[in-house]
Amino acid sequence: RAGELSATELFDAYRERAAADDLNAYTWVADAAPTEAPPADAPLAGVPVAIKDLFCTEGVPSQAGSRILEGYLPPYTATSVARLAAAGAPLLGKTNQDEFAMGSSNENSGYGPVLNPWDRTRVPGGSSGGSAAAVAGGSAPWALGTDTGGSIRQPAALTGIVGLKPTYGAISRYGMIAFASSLDQAGPLTRTVADSALMLRHLQGADTRDMTSVGLREEIVLPTAERLDGIKLGVPEELSGEGIEPGVRDAFERSLQLAEELGATVESCKLPHAPHALSAYYILAPAECSSNLARFDGVRYGQRVEADTLMDMYTRTRHDGFGPEVKRRIMLGTYALSSGYYDAYYGRAQRVRTKIAEDFAAAFERFDFVVTPTSPSVAFELGAKTDDPLSMYLNDFCTVPMSLAGIPAISIPNGLSDGLPTGLQLAAPAFAENKLLDAAHALE
Numbered sequence: 001r002a003g004e005l006s007a008t009e010l011f012d013a014y015r016e017r018a019a020a021d022d023l024n025a026y027t028w029v030a031d032a033a034p035t036e037a038p039p040a041d042a043p044l045a046g047v048p049v050a051i052k053d054l055f056c057t058e059g060v061p062s063q064a065g066s067r068i069l070e071g072y073l074p075p076y077t078a079t080s081v082a083r084l085a086a087a088g089a090p091l092l093g094k095t096n097q098d099e100f101a102m103g104s105s106n107e108n109s110g111y112g113p114v115l116n117p118w119d120r121t122r123v124p125g126g127s128s129g130g131s132a133a134a135v136a137g138g139s140a141p142w143a144l145g146t147d148t149g150g151s152i153r154q155p156a157a158l159t160g161i162v163g164l165k166p167t168y169g170a171i172s173r174y175g176m177i178a179f180a181s182s183l184d185q186a187g188p189l190t191r192t193v194a195d196s197a198l199m200l201r202h203l204q205g206a207d208t209r210d211m212t213s214v215g216l217r218e219e220i221v222l223p224t225a226e227r228l229d230g231i232k233l234g235v236p237e238e239l240s241g242e243g244i245e246p247g248v249r250d251a252f253e254r255s256l257q258l259a260e261e262l263g264a265t266v267e268s269c270k271l272p273h274a275p276h277a278l279s280a281y282y283i284l285a286p287a288e289c290s291s292n293l294a295r296f297d298g299v300r301y302g303q304r305v306e307a308d309t310l311m312d313m314y315t316r317t318r319h320d321g322f323g324p325e326v327k328r329r330i331m332l333g334t335y336a337l338s339s340g341y342y343d344a345y346y347g348r349a350q351r352v353r354t355k356i357a358e359d360f361a362a363a364f365e366r367f368d369f370v371v372t373p374t375s376p377s378v379a380f381e382l383g384a385k386t387d388d389p390l391s392m393y394l395n396d397f398c399t400v401p402m403s404l405a406g407i408p409a410i411s412i413p414n415g416l417s418d419g420l421p422t423g424l425q426l427a428a429p430a431f432a433e434n435k436l437l438d439a440a441h442a443l444e
């Protein structure tokens with residue numbers, strides 16, 4: 001259109017920025033705009049999108065942050081990526097991530113850590129750290145990530161942007177390289193809540209190629225709310241007190257005040273089983289990963305280390321191809337699932353999961369949303385937690401309960417602590433995305 005940027009000019013402007021990125025946010029950047037320009041009335045208007053590397057993209061490296069998939073070119077494209085493209089959002093690049101989405105700092109990538117654009121000595125969060133750094137750093141207008149226990153919300157919080165984990169089943173997982181299938185969910189990382197709604201509108205929907213996808217029940221509308229009159233916010237004691245850094249807690253208190261000024265009522269609520277969420281998650285997620293990652297055997301995908309016997313080939317390929325965190329999870333998961341232990345670990349963790357979902361259901365009888373800080377701390381220094389997996393796992397303290405319950409949750413910018421961004425998390429009942437986005441918009 002005359003006087004406006006064409007889709008190709010827009011693409012090229014972002015392409016140049018992405019190619020010049022020095023945060024290690026990308027593992028691949030497109031050479032050029034797609035040859036077919038999107039039609040003038042395409043709803044996403046040719047705005048390019050950065051895609052977390054674990055989404056399969058036909059003919060484009062899809063390595064999920066792992067050396068075992070180095071150079072892997074999938075023969076097909078993930079449904080979510082195809083949907084964005086069909087709505088007019090072309091693929092700008094693939095973003096760096098923790099290996100197979102296991103991590104909270106992006107330091108577990110086989111392709112090097114991603115830097116936080118706010119302070120390059122700090123992590124951007126993970127596992128969708130490349131997507132978050134690309135959007136926060138201005139090299140992508142928006143990005144697609146995945147969240148299994150917090151991997152969209154936590155990096156969004158640590159880089160000062162908006163991250164939405166939709167209801168489990170809202171978006172097809174077809175073509176997403178699996179970590180923990182009962183928890184994995186795709187979602188947008190954007191600068192505004194309106195952008196998040198726009199992306200979700202085109203991403204959501206049932207897909208015959210993912211039997212767990214159901215889509216959302218109503219079309220996503222762009223959020224318009226400016227106030228929160230009549231809205232009841234529940235603040236779970238278990239997720240907002242102990243363990244939250246003082247500066248993060250102060251920022252959280254300020255947001256609760258703002259919510260009250262906008263007309264909301266704020267009361268404390270109880271999620272009695274939430275303190276057990278991390279323990280349950282770190283049984284369930286590794287258990288599912290140990291099974292999902294069995295497919296990387298040197299035969300079907302990516303790298304193979306040649307050896308004299310088949311067993312040797314498997315062992316060496318997996319030994320060389322997987323990083324330390326992935327190996328740790330496979331071992332934990334295999335142990336938890338082994339006969340004789342299954343009931344004590346996996347069975348019990350599943351029961352805790354049900355209890356957590358029941359806690360949320362009870363809270364939503366009294367409250368519209370549950371609100372917490374997204375992450376207990378601001379972005380930490382690179383290397384600060386790499387030798388201490390347990391302290392790394394604590395980053396997911398506030399985000400894992402919602403993942404176990406399968407409910408939608410969004411992180412929005414929540415002001416700074418010591419000059420670094422913090423996030424505010426709002427969680428809603430399953431399928432209440434429109435309401436959630438509206439409230440987030442009012443608070444943004």
Ligand code: GLN
Nearest residue numbers: 101102103148149150151
């Ligand atoms: N940090 C969590 C983990 O390491 C969550 C990761 C995710 O949501 N993909 O498992």
